[in-house]
Amino acid sequence: MSSGRRMGHMSRELRSRSTAEELMDDFSQGGPELSEALRHLRRLNRIFSAAAPTLYGVKQLWAHAGKPRSLSILDVGAGSGDVNRQLLKWADKQGIALAVELVDLTEEACSEARRYYEGEPRIKVVQSDLFGLPEGRADIVTATQFLHHFGEDELPRAARCMLRASRIGVVINDIHRHWLAWAAVWLTARLLSSNRYIVHDGPLSVAKGFRSEDWKKLGQELGIPGKYYSWRPLFRFAAVIDKHQASRGDGAERNDENV
Template identity: 65%
Template sequence: MLMPDFLERRSERAELMDDLSAGGEELREALRHLRRLNRLFAAAAPTLHGVRRLWEEAGRPPAFSILDVGAGSGDVNRRLLAWADARGIRMDITLVDWTEEACEEARRYFRSEERVRVVRADLFQLGEAMADVVTGTQFLHHFHCAELPAAVAGMLRASRRGVVINDIHRHWLAWTAVWLAARVLSRNRYILHDGPLSVAKGFRADDWRRLQAECPSGRPWYCAWRPLFRYAVVISKESLRTEDRS
């Protein structure tokens, strides 16, 4: 089946969540409802897939740190902590978001978890080498096409070992599934508007190839399609250092 015309190219429309002049309780509710959608569509799995790959590449160290940018309430990191516990890995996670509502919701959600801290900041305000791995789950699609290389560069700068990007495959089946799920699970204005739009702002294989060519330094990328219409993109600094030494 041919893809609908409105999904042929990435949408450049802004999501309601990107409007910093709005927010309040309606946004906090949306973040809670988004956790339901993330569980339904197994949103954590591609992030874990990428983090595990970089951890193994690093020699399976006993301690590993994560910085999750655009984290929202950071719920996908529950899966990372469970994985780390099962392997005896000392993991600490920093959640970064630019809205106070997201930070408040993340602090509430992880209030009993000492391994997680929450920081309100913009991606481009972050320092260098702040964590082993920088992750972005359903984060990169918020940027316009022209902004994507700088966003990836910012994530790389903040990481020591590499970056894991988990984002949506722009496909009519994914769009339909999210449109329906949003209306079954929520009446929140953010969810109803931003859920399907996030799919329209998602990526296809050609988009990732184009972005890789536009990003500085020609860093090696691993890009894999994952179940339930996701992409896991892993950019390894270690691979780059190995190539530089050869």
């Protein structure tokens, strides 16, 4: 098959979200191979600017809340939590007292996060399940490359649990399902790593990602008026849900890039 036909085939395959299972979703596996994958994933996150949409969304909610001088963030499905480095740097520049809680279900992720943030008092690591989080646990609840692990039936419940655990709002940072993103991740994953998780799950995570129609459907399920999501580089979406605006029925998108 020619490269043009192959890309055409992939574009058709990506019209709807893949339902295939990622290796990281099999909790009977893990161990050193998963720990290595989490370290390699940090490199991929840097290359593809994975932290930027999360920071973008947090800045929006912080501004909408009146720019408080202290802020708590709960990052669910955090892995080793590397995207939060950018949040810590931003908080330092703004003079914000920031506390970040990293939540993941696997021991490997929690161990990697503790090693990665050793000596950083603003970071707390907790092994827990998204669905067991108490109400109002943090000001802002974030999820980076996590919601695509949930199927269509589970997705609204996962988003509602995030909203319930937040006091101000939610930031969802996930992948744009597009053949260019798929090709870039497929190639980069193989150039950087031979780890089975990275090579298999990297491209599949794009195939399980989102397009505008998926966010519109989720917004309808959650009863969110207006546009609450935006496309961000590189092939990402930032979905920002302000609980106060949502309760007022004010879902208009704002853009406070200078905060």
